[in-house]
Amino acid sequence: MTSFPExxxxxxxxxxxxxxxxxxxxxxxxxxxxxxxxxxxxVRGRGADAGPRQAALSAWLHGSVAGHRLPSPYAAxxxxxxxxxxxxxxxxxxxxxxxPLVVGNLDGAPTELRYRANRTALAQARAVEERRTHDAGxxxxxxxxxxxxxxxxxxxxxxxxxxxxxxPGGAGRVAEVFGDLDRADRVSVVVPGVDTNVLxxxxxxxxxxxxxxxxxxxxxxxxxxxxxxRTAVIAWADYTSxxxxxxxxxTGRLAAEGALRLRSLVRxxxxxxxxxxxxxxxxxxVCGIAARDLDARVTDIAVAGSxxxxxxxxxxxxxxxxxxxxxxxxxxxxxxxxxxxxxxGHGADPVSSSFGARLLSAAGAEGHTGYFxxxxxxxxxxxxxxxxxxxxxxxxxxxxxCAG
Numbered sequence: 001m002t003s004f005p006e007x008x009x010x011x012x013x014x015x016x017x018x019x020x021x022x023x024x025x026x027x028x029x030x031x032x033x034x035x036x037x038x039x040x041x042x043v044r045g046r047g048a049d050a051g052p053r054q055a056a057l058s059a060w061l062h063g064s065v066a067g068h069r070l071p072s073p074y075a076a077x078x079x080x081x082x083x084x085x086x087x088x089x090x091x092x093x094x095x096x097x098x099x100p101l102v103v104g105n106l107d108g109a110p111t112e113l114r115y116r117a118n119r120t121a122l123a124q125a126r127a128v129e130e131r132r133t134h135d136a137g138x139x140x141x142x143x144x145x146x147x148x149x150x151x152x153x154x155x156x157x158x159x160x161x162x163x164x165x166x167x168p169g170g171a172g173r174v175a176e177v178f179g180d181l182d183r184a185d186r187v188s189v190v191v192p193g194v195d196t197n198v199l200x201x202x203x204x205x206x207x208x209x210x211x212x213x214x215x216x217x218x219x220x221x222x223x224x225x226x227x228x229x230r231t232a233v234i235a236w237a238d239y240t241s242x243x244x245x246x247x248x249x250x251t252g253r254l255a256a257e258g259a260l261r262l263r264s265l266v267r268x269x270x271x272x273x274x275x276x277x278x279x280x281x282x283x284x285x286v287c288g289i290a291a292r293d294l295d296a297r298v299t300d301i302a303v304a305g306s307x308x309x310x311x312x313x314x315x316x317x318x319x320x321x322x323x324x325x326x327x328x329x330x331x332x333x334x335x336x337x338x339x340x341x342x343x344x345g346h347g348a349d350p351v352s353s354s355f356g357a358r359l360l361s362a363a364g365a366e367g368h369t370g371y372f373x374x375x376x377x378x379x380x381x382x383x384x385x386x387x388x389x390x391x392x393x394x395x396x397x398x399x400x401x402c403a404g
Contacts, residue, residue: 051169052125056101063099065091077108077268084109100124105165105238107268111181118163125168126153152199165238172198173239175265176212178219179232187273188222188233188386190215190372191262193281193305194249196241209369211235217372218278221383229387232273236265242282249282250344252289252310259290266295276300276386277321280371281333284309285346292318300324300385304362304371304378305333308346314356324385325350325357326378326396328365351396359399 063070071083084092092110096103096117103109104117132138132146149172156163156174165175181187192211200210207213215235222231239258242248266275275298279287287301288309301317302324303309314323327334338349348355364376371378377394384393395402 051167052128053101053105053167053169056099060099060102065095070095073102073106075108077264080106080108081268084113096120101167104163105167107264109268111164111177111270114164115162118166119157121166121168122153122157122163125166126150126157128168129153148199152201155202164234167238168198170197170240171243172201173237174198174201175238176201176215176235177232178215178235180230181232181234182270183230184232184271184273185230186222186232186386186388187269187275188215188218188231188382189236189262189265189275189277190218190233191236191258191277191279191283191286192241193283194242195244196237198237201235201237206369208372208374211237214278214280214372217374217379218382218386221374221379222386225380225383225392226387226389229389231387233386234265236262238265239286252285252343252346255282255285255289255310258286262286262290263293263295266298269297273297274299274388276302278382278386279303279306281305281368282307284350288317288346291321291323294319294321296320299388302326302360302382302385303350303357304365305331305368306346306350307333307336308338308340308348309350310340310347311355312348313354322385323350323357324360324381324402325355326360326362326365326371326381327351328362328367328370328378330366331368333368353398358402359396360402361394361396363394 057073060070060073065087071080092113096113097120100117100120104114104121106114129146129150133143133150135143138146162177163174164177165173167173190211192214196211202212203210208217212235215233219231219233222229222233239261240254242254248254269275277287277298277300279301284303284306285308287303288311291301298319298321300322301319304326306325306327309317311317317323337345338347338352340347350357351359360378360381362371362378365371365373365378370376373379381393384390390403393403
């Protein structure tokens with residue numbers, strides 16, 4: 001028996017042939033190699049990051065507005081939406097200015113209010129890092145890191161950027177919107193994989209390998225494909241991703257935590273737009289775990305370069321959304337054992353015929369990070385799914401008719 005606890009009940013796995021046994025042994029060998037190279041301490045879970053947002057949450061929990069206690073910041077998005085709707089404009093702005101690290105991250109809070117709060121939080125975080133660049137108590141490496149973070153916050157503060165979530169604690173989390181989220185008929189969410197943090201959120205070199213470049217590329221492709229459709233794309237790096245290919249990348253712990261945040265994001269989106277998820281690499285593990293409890297407005301889940309979705313078959317995801325999968329022929333992820341043993345590994349290969357996903361062409365993509373490159377069939381397929389126009393979607397050669 002093997003089980004995916006994030007999905008609920010165990011799923012039987014037949015150990016009926018030598019090939020299956022050898023694949024399991026190979027997976028365990030990979031695990032031991034990772035342990036040897038990353039250290040046994042990597043197995044231990046991380047504690048909650050202490051930082052400015054925790055302090056802000058504590059202050060919020062003891063705060064009030066118009067003589068009333070503030071709601072729990074962990075309340076359902078609908079509850080928070082009703083709370084903000086009950087406030088006067090002045091009270092809403094007052095809360096955003098007083099508790100920017102709380103309001104800027106509340107799913108259900110008004111979109112423009114979150115943008116305002118996150119600009120304030122970014123400005124405050126930038127000032128902290130600027131002071132750290134001159135802190136004689138830090139090592140040269142520490143001052144250099146502070147400078148990098150300061151410049152990243154400068155970039156995120158640029159005119160016109162719409163920051164939907166921001167937390168400077170630890171490696172940092174952030175989400176950005178491309179387009180008009182409040183008026184969009186269709187919203188696409190890009191869920192990235194390992195080594196995603198505030199510093200890797202965008203890259204000047206190879207931009208389409210980072211969340212900002214991925215989302216910007218998809219937004220442009222969607223507008224080109226269907227200019228009459230009101231779309232918005234979210235670069236969603238608002239979860240703690242694994243650092244490197246160590247134990248965290250081999251298990252579903254961080255993905256399970258990310259799945260809770262992803263579900264909350266979707267429930268808190270404004271209006272009645274339909275939603276499509278585009279999940280790359282370890283991000284597809286997050287989407288797989290989130291799938292069964294996602295809001296029904298999610299119509300499509302598309303994964304690329306996936307190590308697995310914590311399921312043996314698409315039916316185990318228990319979602320009404322269409323599930324799509326693609327992988328480029330020279331993506332190294334194909335060499336990762338696609339199984340789960342004792343919580344290690346992420347289950348079946350989503351591009352295998354037995355998994356049951358709709359298989360897409362990834363023509364033009366190169367390697368593990370090329371799926372959002374402009375001019376590729378992979379990006380064009382994503383744009384078709386994101387806009388709801390499946391007529392031009394190109395299926396993998398092995399699966400004609402996948403869009404039917």
